[in-house]
Amino acid sequence: MGALSSQRHCSHHARLRSRGGRGVRPYTYNVSLDILMSCRQQPALSLFAIGLLGLGGLALGYGDFALVWQPVPAWLPARTAVAYASGVLMILLGLGLLVAPVRKWAVRVLLPYLFLWALLKVPDVVSKPGTEGSWLGLGELTLLLAGGWTLFAVFGDIPSESPFGFLAGGRGVQAASYLFAVSIVPIGLSHIVYVDATAGFVPHWLPAPRAWAYLTGAGQIASGLGVLFNVLPRLAAWAEAGQITVYTLLVWLPALLTAPTRLNRTAFAISWIFGAAAWVVAQNMAGEHRAESLPKSAASADPISSTLRCV
Secondary structure (H helix, E strand, C coil), rough: EEEHHHHHHHHHHHHHHCCCHHHHHHHCCCCCCHHHHHHHCCCCCHHHHHHHHHHHHHHHCCCCCCCHHHCCCCCCCHHHHHHHHHHHHHHHHHHHHHHHHHHHHHHHHHHHHHHHHHHHCCCHHCCCCCCCHHHHHHHHHHHHHHHHCCCCCCCHHCCCCCCCCCCHHHHHHHHHHHHHHHHHHHHHHHHCHHHHHHHCCCCCCHHHHHHHHHHHHHHHHHHHHHHHHCCCHHHHHHHHHHHHHHHHHHHHHHHHHHHHHHHHHHHHHHHHHHHHHHHHHHHHCCCCHHHHHHHCHHHHHCHHHHHHHHH
């Protein structure tokens, strides 16, 4: 069942709970564990899927990768064919996230895909370790990886005895949150190091653009440190997700509407999926990580307790 249907189930179950305990139990036995887990992930799951669909469509439309955010070397054999294949894969993964029966396979493919994507920035960091822009580029892609890793940990249905079990469940969610934290620190630092460039992106109707550049940079650094050192980590993650979403809506959406160039289309889609990745991490962030209570397998899950966690 798709993500939209899952949302309807969530709403219906919430209404039942509001009437008291008598309405919960009969309905619970008719709901699959996947739907219960899916409703807890809305709307971040759908936002992430939409981002993949958008990037996949751009890859097919331009027959190329996502500009500086997918720095595939020009010497790659059959580079254009690989770009088309990457676009098709992103569209399939986006659709897979929205269709419950294949969601676990989608996240199992998504995680290594995003890992390879992040590796594209490693040569730049190795060759220019003293350049903040190199760490910015890597941080953006590991932020995206953290979101994909969180989805894998929640939906991958990986048995604890699997060689990849350490990537899943509560341990996986927690590790992904740490990756998220260290990723957004260099992103925030770039606002300060490149303050003039950042100020140029501040909407013209806001006063003191340099002040906004410093403020947003400090905010992102604070969010990363908050998650990393467990200081109001959930609030820090939500704040970061909200901040990226504001960038998307106030910076890249107007740019896209004013001048729908390839750069602006790509930047909007990239900013969208970065925000979606942050929302995925934030939705699974708590004083104690929610995913630690996720069942090891659907067969062993208690549908009653799963439902109570879902809403």
